Amino acid sequence: MSARARSQQRAIGARSEVQPKAEKLELLDTAFELTEFRSFADLGACWGVDGAYTFHAAELCGNELERAVIVDGHLTPLTRERAKEVPNVELVQALLGSDEALDEVGKVDALIMYDILLHQVKPDWDRFLLNWLPHTDALIIFNQNWLKTPRTIRFVDRGLDWYYENVYVWEDDWNTRDRLESWFKRHNERDADGRLERDNHWYWQFGIRPLELVGLLARNGFELVYMKRHRHAFGRSRPWIVNDGLIFQRAAYPELGAGGRLRAAARSLAKRTGLLERLRRP
Numbered sequence: 001m002s003a004r005a006r007s008q009q010r011a012i013g014a015r016s017e018v019q020p021k022a023e024k025l026e027l028l029d030t031a032f033e034l035t036e037f038r039s040f041a042d043l044g045a046c047w048g049v050d051g052a053y054t055f056h057a058a059e060l061c062g063n064e065l066e067r068a069v070i071v072d073g074h075l076t077p078l079t080r081e082r083a084k085e086v087p088n089v090e091l092v093q094a095l096l097g098s099d100e101a102l103d104e105v106g107k108v109d110a111l112i113m114y115d116i117l118l119h120q121v122k123p124d125w126d127r128f129l130l131n132w133l134p135h136t137d138a139l140i141i142f143n144q145n146w147l148k149t150p151r152t153i154r155f156v157d158r159g160l161d162w163y164y165e166n167v168y169v170w171e172d173d174w175n176t177r178d179r180l181e182s183w184f185k186r187h188n189e190r191d192a193d194g195r196l197e198r199d200n201h202w203y204w205q206f207g208i209r210p211l212e213l214v215g216l217l218a219r220n221g222f223e224l225v226y227m228k229r230h231r232h233a234f235g236r237s238r239p240w241i242v243n244d245g246l247i248f249q250r251a252a253y254p255e256l257g258a259g260g261r262l263r264a265a266a267r268s269l270a271k272r273t274g275l276l277e278r279l280r281r282p
């Protein structure tokens, strides 16, 4: 981790419940170098970290920061307090997939999507991404990607026991089996916004296969320019869940058709995860 990222981690995390993660700060450093963003929106910036990644990205831009937009369904008090101290930071309290969020953000150089993609239902994660693409030229994604099944799946479709065995990564005072059971029992109830509890974005909803994510974006003109995988992010008992940091940029493989972009994306992903090397080994 760079010295700057280290001191940011200490300073920004000082009063928050969750310390900013070094790998997420570093991903921002790399994205800043690669894409030279000067405006960005941080979608789902608040829980636990109170906008830490926004303020780190703003610091990277320094005096050249044009706009930083924090979007969240719940803007925490500390996020609001910090935003007052940094010029050009805007706050939007809205559902991340709503027209209101899309309109308020408008066009920015980069979108930060940290720990939010697998939570998105209606619009589901893939439609959610497509809706946001016209609003940016770069995506900085950190997602709990899924390797256990050959295709992307919706977790709740598999039932409570399966969810508990395969997906539920925390067992602590708050995240108990009872709590999970109670959520499953309430699946057909509606929340204050009229949405079904089953679709609640506070729970993990989709197991997203990384190649499907990369393929979707390649087919829609976004090239994977950087990827770092953090294995065993949730312990050795859940090796099928990996934290992937990914950076995509617009105008990928402009000379190729959709098939070519997809093959190039698959090659690029295989190379970055070491799969290509393993396949080639006699």
Ligand SMILES: C[S@@+](CC[C@H](N)C(=O)[O-])C[C@H]1O[C@@H](n2cnc3c(N)ncnc32)[C@H](O)[C@@H]1O
Pocket (backbone or CB within 6 Å): 043, 044, 045, 046, 047, 048, 049, 071, 072, 073, 074, 094, 095, 096, 097, 113, 114, 115, 116, 119, 120, 201
């Ligand atoms: C798991 S936290 C991640 C926080 C931070 N980005 C990080 O990486 O530590 C998800 C955040 O996104 C917000 N969020 C996720 N999905 C949302 C949605 N569909 N509408 C509104 N807010 C959402 C939650 O309120 C929460 O603040």
